[in-house]
Amino acid sequence: MQEQSSNYRGYRSFDYLEPHADFTVFDLAPELGRVPEHDLGLDTDQSARVTRLLADNHVISLHEHPKILTSDPHQLREYNHTGRNAMGYEGLAKSGMSAFFDNFMNGTNCVTSEHGWKWNDVVYDLGLRFADVAKQDHVVLARTFAEIERAKANGQIALVAGLEAATMIENELDRLDILYGLGVRQMGIAYSMANQLGSGLSEPQDGGLTTFGHRAVERMNKLGIAIDISHSSDQTSLDVIAASSVPVFITHAGARSVWPTNRMKSDEVILACAERGGVIGLEAAPHTTLSKRHPRHSIESVMDHFAYCVDLVGIDHVAFGPDTNFGDHVGLHNSFSGHLAISQAHGHVDYPKVPYVAGMENPAENFTNIVGWLVKNDYADDAIRKAIGSNILRVLKEVW
Template sequence: MQEPSPRYRGYRSFDYLEPEKDYRVFELAPEIGRVEPYDLGLTEEQTARVSRILREEHAISLHEHPKILTADPYQLREYNHTGRNAMGFEGLARSGMSALFDNFMNGTNCVTSENGWKWDDTIFDLGLRFADIAKQDHVVLARTVADLEQAKANGQIALVAGLEAATAIENELDRLDILYGLGVRQIGVAYSMANGLGSGLAEAIDGGLTNFGRRAIERMNKLGLAIDISHSGDRTSLDVINASAVPIFITHAGARSVWPTNRMKPDDVIKACAERGGVIGIEAAPHTTLSEDHPEHSLESVMDHFVYCVDLVGIDHVAFGPDTNFGDHVGLHDSFSNHLRIANAHGHVEHPRVPYVAGMENPAENFTNIVGWLVKRGYGDDDIRKVIGGNILRVLKEVW
């Protein structure tokens, strides 16, 4: 974890409002120091190199949820029902990141419905988050590559608005234009359950991309919406890669050859993504990117997937999408497991259960530890530059 950015002036979510009068107050998880710091055993020289790299280079998370969870994860449904999530501004100020793709509440946005993924709930979620961001000047909404570059030059953090699934557009193609107009710049095809575009990971039969899905991909390309297939079924994923006129992202996943669950991507999907110029972001949410060598989920497990993917498709097609938040992520999964069909999407392989992913527990620490791991293992600056942000920028320059 880095020292806080000098641009950060102490803003906390909803500081422009009066607690309890204007919004309901929940007890939130600690934003900083919830778990013990991860010790990589770096030398003083290596630590200085990590800080220099993060200071000089773009460090972009391809997938995050930088909200602060409730202290009691079983209050999350009630918390999300208000439509208002606190964002970890202080934690982000210590993260070393220059940009992140924020995927908001997504399927957990139970404002009007227990089932999530509703259009009204999506707009509610986006609007309230954008209002909060607009009340400070450290985190800035990014819509173009120039915005990312400007934020880095100004010592700010660029936030790219994304959604994990296009489910909320239903059969309304123009809703993609509306989302783009509001500031969304990245969108997934389907989450666990199938939708009008294609199949998600929880489906027993993957029917592939629908005719409407093909029209949606064409519209996403015309708009300049980056496409994500992290939660799409294998056939749907390959269909999307082939249908898109520009490279696509697997924003947060790992390799099924390293850990054999549906949530990980098979080699043919990872290779097809790379062959069309795309990038896979390595996932770190609890109990996802495990490995036989490191079945107790930690930074080491995550980096086993990184190494495998680099060996499979090359250093130019791998990045990081840790998929973390501030608070008890395991508790979030437990409280929303049935709601998000997590068991169906992941499949089941025996592994030790952990309370958190050591070294990749929250957005404040992820990139410091990723870069530290790479430095410790002798990766050169050019390769580190690519995987922590350069590869993502290359794709965005073509897509946006």
């Protein structure tokens, strides 16, 4: 595991408040050491190369939820209902990342409702996270390309605020401007279920991008909000790619040709995204990016999708969006399976269940192991540099 950043001073979420008096205290999962470290079997020279690549380059996760979950997954709903999710600052300090796209609670946001994606809940979620981040100086909110580069130069970690769907804007186009003003710089179209903009990936009928959706895409382009189509249906995804004046992201998914579920993207969508200059970030949340070679989910399964996408569209259009957090991610899925439409996304494909994804279990270990795997499998430095950060930066330069 990477050494802790020397710039991290030990801040823990809500240190500026009084526990119990100012906020509800929960028993939280450990940020580090919850599962055994993954051994890739690297030799001394390979390990040194991993350390160098992480230190010298932008290392960016295109999709994370770096909050700390409750030790007991059954308390997650009550935990989220408070609106306060603790962030894993210590784990992030060991991650090797220079930036990450934080997607907050999203579909599990149930501050005022049993279901996510309410406008007030999203604003509550954003504001409380930003307040916590503002009270320390290791993780910094990045709203411009220059701020990402400045964070790297200063030994800090840039947080790019993202949302997995635009459901909360309802039919109010100006809400996109409000979210941009609050700091949001990346947004999905739909999350599994259809909304005013288009169809999600779990809908039985694929209606594509709506008229309002076209207007929303145009507004996001004008604002400089990067668009994500990870959870959108095939036709909606293709419509968004065609409608957008700039490249779009698939921030966290895999290839349906490798694992045949709706949660994965078709070759047609991946190719269309790449042809317009976009990037696909490879997903690692439990039981998503499986493969026939590695049906028991692990880093090897994820990298089967990576290798396939590199062969399909080239190294310039592939990155990583692991979509992980600190704690029992499988327990999180079990607790919110209805909200997240997980069963509809996976369909009826059978696969062995795992308690965690070996090698890509949390944000602290993901990129050390990703770079380690790439080094072990003889990828050149330039290819690794592109996959772990520079491809994402290229798109952001154009979008922002």
